[in-house]
Amino acid sequence: MSFCIYAQSPEQLYFRAGYRSVGELKIDSTKQFFTLPMSYGEDEILTLPEAETISRLQIDSVLLVYTDHPKDFDFSSLNINRIEAFSKWFDGSIDDPVIRWRIIKQTQGVSKRDFEKMFHGIVVYYRKHPRKESTPEEENKRKKQIEHRFDHLVKKKLHVEDHVNSNTAEIFSEHRDKWNKIVVVSDWTGSMYPYTLDLLSWLIQERAQDQVIGFVFFNDGDTKLSNQKVIGETYGVYHIRSSKVMPVMNLMASVKNKGDGGDLPENDIEALIYAQKEFPDANTFVLIGDNQSKVRDISLVDQLKRPVEIILNYADEDKNGIPYIVSDYKKLALVTGGNIYVNKQSFSTIDEIKSTRSLQLNDQ
Incomplete structure (x- = not known):
């Protein structure tokens, strides 16, 4: 299955991205990563990395992580909104063919409380690269x-x-x-x-x-x-x-x-x-x-x-x-x-x- 997505919208990306079901997500701590947590059933990013960090990232892959509760509920609208929230802070992330996207559904839980305790939101794996000097035009665009x-x-x-x-x-x-x-x-x-x-x-x-x-x-x-x-x-x-x-x-x-x-x-x-x-x-x-x-x-x-x-x-x-x-x-x-x-x-x-x-x- 290919994870190189030429998406034009959060909705298109969501339905084209690689999909995987797990009991509970285990983040690969051997890689550089940061998380953008969201509350159960919500699409608002609770914590963002520093602007300095964002500007120096080369994103390798992105995981959209949610839980299957209520079971077999249609989460597409919620998850599309989560992708859109992410894209507002990371320009080009849903159009970049180099970035691999995966949708991760967590299933290991019985009660609502079990699922609420799990991670919800975005996991980003990345590499750092030296920030290039921006032209005045590029810097002005970034600030806008x-x-x-x-x-x-x-x-x-x-x-x-x-x-x-x-x-x-x-x-x-x-x-x-x-x-x-x-x-x-x-x-x-x-x-x-x-x-x-x-x-x-x-x-x-x-x-x-x-x-x-x-x-x-x-x-x-x-x-x-x-x-x-x-x-x-x-x-x-x-x-x-x-x-x-x-x-x-x-x-x-x-x-x-x-x-x-x-x-x-x-x-x-x-x-x-x-x-x-x-x-x-x-x-x-x-x-x-x-x-x-x-x-x-x-x-x-x-x-x-x-x-x-x-x-x-x-x-x-x-x-x-x-x-x-x-x-x-x-x-x-x-x-x-x-x-x-x-x-x-x-x-x-x-x-x-x-x-x-x-x-x-x-x-x-």
Whole structure:
């Protein structure tokens, strides 16, 4: 049986690929491989390899692995969707005649629980090869493809339609040679989604994921009412020690579903204290903050022991182009020895920070 498939669609590939029935799949650990796990009965990839890894793979063969439960059920629609999910991240994989595809059905189980414990998803056997220098045109095409896939993932996982904003990515790009072992502390409430999503997309496109060691997301107490929020114990703060797209986006979705704090002030300092405790090995702490909200717990700022790089979403400006910045963020920068970035401007020295206009938010 031949496994060289000239497929034009996931459906055509599925019905042409080699097929094998086994009790339970045993992965050949003598070869280089990675897995793309999916849940029982689902077609969403739960974990992806690093973008750097993807770009340097020469795929030899791909196994689509599923279980025969319910017995004799028609799994073609589910498995075709799984192939399509794979192809969105691995361009040309279903059209490449060199790549051997096999469909593996696992049968060794009695109850649903038995089958749920088995592996479901994709197994990829590959060889690494040195990455060739890309032409500017090829590199631009690669980035656009990643951006397209990322857009699809954001809409599916987070149900966020408009996340295009280059503000955060531009600042990270400018400081790429200075910032390392970064922890990103992000206000994860409604209007702030675009500013961290922009960064995550940039990290993948620029193969810069190794610069960030973790993320902290805060939403000012999940669904707590204002009168239930205690300074320093508002909670709604969550972290992950990873910069891989799927684990980070899974946490984003989880925090989004937990609520957005209800009122406008945010617990930025509580989140920063938490971050500095959880990531003592970090070199750079970056806060992505909302310049339309007060910092609820600015009174705790003296507990911070490390400088904070503050990226703000937006600021109105006076006639001379000087931005109006919430005074809490100015105090945070001055106390910790950090910097403020907003509207493509940066404010680093004490005099520069003090020279900005103070934004008064009396209705909060």
